[in-house]
Amino acid sequence: MKTVSAENLVKTYDKGAVKALDDLSLDVAEGTVLSVLGPNGAGKTTTVRILATLLKPDSGSAHVAGIDVIKHPDKVREIIGLSGQYAAVDETLTGWDNLVMFGRLYHLGRQKSIDRANELLERFSLTESARRPIKTYSGGMRRRLDLAASLIVQPKVLFLDEPTTGLDPRGRMEMWGVIEELVTGGVTVLLTTQYLEEADQLADEIAVIDRGTVIARGTSDALKSQVGGERLEITTENQDLAKVQEIIAYVSGSPTHLDGRTVSAPVTNGSSALIQALRALDEASIHPLDIALKRPSLDDVFLSLTGHVAEETVAEPVKKGRGGRK
């Protein structure tokens, strides 16, 4: 049983003029992290909004923990947490005010709401700023508070829509740490991102989406080997190039590629090829400037799957954060 599943979702905006989702299907196994990776306008946010009961698809179905999100949205809302691209909290109120309010809205009762707020503030290192209005928070602090708000009642499923977009590197690292910790706690996570390294870092599985449909899915490793295996790359002084090419060709059993002073070739059993190459070079008294076993990056994956790079900005059909219109 998959904890989250979406089958053949179709969603169009502006009376069919813009197709946001075009027969999109995906699922997430219990206790795992699925990263939905794609450029702006690929349909990431629309997918999350449908799964989180904020939006109804034109056709298709979706279930969270076995509950139909279209037929029983209220039941789904009791077991999910949602954290968006921007901090969806009341900025004029303090962090503490916000968390207590959300606790009350989850019907926790007064004292329990207060206890939970204090607990979450502590856990997300926000205790010191608890009594300050959110307006005064840094971007990273806001996101953490927003995430805390989605964890008031331990959700079964957490939807994180671009949790680090717009954060500085430090804020991003902090968020990653927090998310990794949550995952250890066993929550099922569907996370959207346009950052390949984020998917790489956090996800068990990655679904690459483009133009409203899933074009590839698998683990980060599987996706990378789908594009091609490892390559052995050696950079040396100019005078040794011919000899290096000869050694690499022998070790890899494949034709080599020369780029400047770097010789490379695809290899099948990466680490032993690396050792072999090093020995051979050493015997020939060649001291390489750099030697590496390169795996294709997710950038390469994305490029080879879609024909365009991931960060490319496609005109967003719908203004961010407002969803569609009707």
Added chain:
Amino acid sequence: MKHLLSDSIVITKRQVLQLARIPELLIFSTIQPVMFVLLFRFVFGGSISTGQPGGYVQLLMPGIFVQTVAFTLAATASGLAQDMEKGLIDRFRSLPISRGAVVIGRTFGDALLNILVLAVMAAAGFAVGWRPTSGFMRVSLGFLFLFAFGYALSWIGIYVGLVVRDARVVQNVGFLVTFPMTFLSNAFAPTTGMPRALQYVAEWNPVSSMVAACRQLFGLKNEFGATASSWPSQHPLETSLLYMILLMVIFIPLSVRKYANTSQ
């Protein structure tokens, strides 16, 4: 459904907290009506003569009361639109709370603000010579009418906020609705001076019947009412009540449904 009231109150509390965290908000929402009282009293008060004992201020105060509660429509709308822009409404909609609680809670919050604003204005009016003569019960009933009218109008504000969605645009829409609505009435000047066509508009304007109703409840005869013997000017209390009921019957279900379906 069982949490409708308690959820709404949590949302209302949030608005009260906002006022506590930003006292400037509270100060400015009461300064404006007080300013209107003073301006109208001292700028126009001297040049508009009435047959009323106590002068223009007696006629003016009901007008300003009604205008002020009507203006809160724009505040309701822009507050809601702002929450939509910030994504807060999305978060509320992802929570297991009663349908309607978010909008109902906001109307409660704005109603509380209206009570406060009306109290401050009554004090300001008293300070510049306003003296209702009808006795405690009828004056209280007048304020109850004002409060209820403000509440009914806030539902228009909710609907406008949900439909327009852009807080800055909503501000302008709010002014476009409330300004003509309050001035095309008997609130500040007799309707008899208006062109014939506008007189009809003014006569059937809910603001006019509310102002006339308040004047009646505060112990005045409604001099600024139309001279015509139209039903609303003959029966301001009944007309006002009908308008309030009509507004709520139309806009409450419309707004709750719009909220539930927003961005679908």
